[in-house]
Amino acid sequence: MDGVRRTAGAMELKHLRCLVAIIDTGSFTDAAHELGISQAAVSRTLTALEGVLGVRLLHRTSRSVAPTTVGVQVLARARVLLAGADELAREATVGHTRLHVGHAWSAFGRHTTEFQRRWHEQHPETDLRLIRHNSPTGGLAEGRCDLAVVRAPLDLTSWSHALIGHEARCVALASDDPWARRRSIRLDEVRGRTLAIDRRTGTTTLDLWSAHDRPAVEYTHDIDDWLAAIATGRCVGLTPRATAAQYRRDGIVYRPLRDADPVPVHLIWRTHDAHPATHTAIALATELYR
Secondary structure (H helix, E strand, O other), X not given: OHHHHHXXXXXXXXXXXXXXHHHXXXXXXXXXXXXXXXXXXXXXXXXXXXXXXXXXXXXXXXOOEEEOHHHHHHHHHHHHHHHHHHHHHHHHHHHHHEEEEEEXXXXXXXXXXXXXXHHHHHOOOOEEEEEEOOOOOOOOOOOOOOEEEEOOOOOHHHOEEEEEEEEOEEEEEEOOOXXXXXXXXXXXXXXXXXXXXXXXXXXXXXXXXXXXXXXXXXXXXXXXXXXXXXXXXXXXXXXXXXXXXXXXXXXXXXXXXXXXXXXXXXXXXXXXXXXXXXXXXXXXXXXXXX
């Protein structure tokens, strides 16, 4: 294993680019022209790669160049590695021209379309991408986004954050549930039902009720699992109004919940690695919620 690490450490991208250029152009002379180096440098670079790997990669004659059996395998892997390196360079170069906003369930709720429309009109130089990721931080901790919309109870001390607004709570019900005919539902009534709760990314906890007066619970794994449990009629769910705006499904209706505090909506980001457009996004989201 140590020998493999030393070999990988001694290998450089220029070695792989040289091998690919020789095969693609068909000669050392043409490879040198394409790479902008001398023919002697091409030869030295290939010899160095063969020395690092300990195998012969090319059959060479005065008229032709062809890969060995091992060379064919190395060439295929070299193309993959070089493509990955090029993609990494592109991402690093254009990273600030693209803003990824993560969310676990419903982005900006009923404001999502307007947020996207205004962003594209006012900031065409920065491409906005909304990413749904089933994690408490909406993909921020996993490196999937630059900032994230968070509603679930979360310790925010590890992140920079801004409160952009609040959302009223709703009760999600099967469309044939007797409560579906009502205009609103009280919080204390829910304790007599089975409540679907997503422990990973949901906003509802049993702390809404006293310790001795809580509803029965069925735990779900994500938004689709949560919706499926409610559609069967065996559960009801509590959720911010954003869910009602983003997930209109056959078989499910939403009714306002009375007597419950609204859900705070935050944008969070990495403290020491903020995207340049972070505060612009906060300002726009706050304006829409206000």
